[in-house]
Amino acid sequence: MTQTIKAGIVGATGYTGVELLRLLAQHPQVQVAAVTSRGEAGVALADYFPSLRGIYPNLYFQTPDQADLAACDVVFFATPNGVAMQEAPPLLAAGVKVVDLSADYRIQDIATWQQWYGMSHASPEWVARAVYGLSELNRSAIAQAQLVANPGCYPTCVSLPLVPLLQQGCLKSGAPLIADCKSGVSGAGRKASVGSLFAEAGDNFKAYGVGGHRHLPEIRQTINTLQSGVADGLVFVPHLTPLIRGMHATIYLHTEAGVNPHALLAEHYQNSPFVDILPAGSTPETRSVRGANICRISVQQAPQSEVWIILSVIDNLVKGAAGQAVQNMNIMFGIDENAGLNITPLLP
Structure with a gap:
């Protein structure tokens, strides 16, 4: 029986968020179950992103508190730096897999991270457990990971x-x-x-x-x-x-x-x-x-x-963000690494 992966996207109103939605719409094994936005809560996804009309007809933005993210198999954080380090740990504790597209878990040395990002890290214990998600470098570690830090572009x-x-x-x-x-x-x-x-x-x-x-x-x-x-x-x-x-x-x-x-x-x-x-x-x-x-x-x-x-x-936005995030998710769940990503480049 084909595995169906329930996915949530936190901060889905940005460019990486809509790119994730575009890619996951054609993924044969993913159901997008929740998309969050504090500012756009209650707005239909198709109204906010006309490019997605007819693709997610029953999906509405919810606040993170309203969305049942803990019921998802994987949650993508397409959020500004500083959000995932606070909101991901409860999901991780509940057994949810997380792919963070921000920089919160990319740098292993906490002092270096705090120096460059100008804030205290809220969950340093998870930094040590995060796997850096450069897919072609860390495939075996990503396959065993619960938390993947998606690389910068x-x-x-x-x-x-x-x-x-x-x-x-x-x-x-x-x-x-x-x-x-x-x-x-x-x-x-x-x-x-x-x-x-x-x-x-x-x-x-x-x-x-x-x-x-x-x-x-x-x-x-x-x-x-x-x-x-x-x-x-x-x-x-x-x-x-x-x-x-x-x-x-x-x-x-x-x-x-x-x-x-x-x-x-x-x-x-x-x-x-x-x-x-x-x-x-x-x-x-x-x-x-x-x-x-x-x-x-x-x-x-x-x-x-x-x-x-x-x-x-x-x-x-793709290999530098959302596409690599989907690639990492595929590796994490042990499914075809190409799933949802067999896309011919656009020309012109």
Whole structure:
């Protein structure tokens, strides 16, 4: 008999919330049982998101207190930082599995997390039990996890190309490791802010967080877990682009002598359904992954140089957020990892 998974989504009014709803609508084994929003309680899902008309005809937003989240098999937290660490522990204690799309459980060192996020952690005991949900890196641990910390979008785009090289100890210790990254404006969330206005972000391009971005310690944590002596050389600079969806990382790195990064990545990811290693010399485009749970990666060597250039693209709302969350849920429940995620990218 096919397993039916009852899912709840806390904070379902944002971009990652509606993306979860879009993906779960076509998942053959998931029933969305509850969606919460304090501000929109009582509003029909189809009225708030016209794109979902006819898909969830009987689903209404409820407050977290009204929704019977404890009756769900899994609850996704698509909430701002600081919410899941307070509201997830009672659900976890009741045996519910949780996938947190915020940063509350991503960083294992509590002091580091508190430094970067500017608040005290409300459930540090669960941080140690959380599994970092970079699906292609931690599949076996995710399969046994009750709480998965879904990675940030930049860390996903940057880390996936680096994982095989770090696992083999291929990066040159002490050498510069530069991640020059660009994101669409949806990465800032659905909240109203001047920087996200069309007249501000359109026809514009700018760096931000140069002095320190919250995803920096998250990327460093992954690097330190896999290879010592490399993270100190990391320089991470994010940029805002006039795109709605899309994320692009250009990574400059130095390897030990004799390493061919393209061959290593191609072999490592040959059986990974959501990582596509392109032919050598290719240049992936953000539109080639729009709407899909795919990371496309290519490798080139800088002319007359020892520097390797790795290009990585994802849809920040899918592989960088909701898609990876569904992928992690599939792994947690031991079902087909592709379920609900066999999506052809949108073009144009």
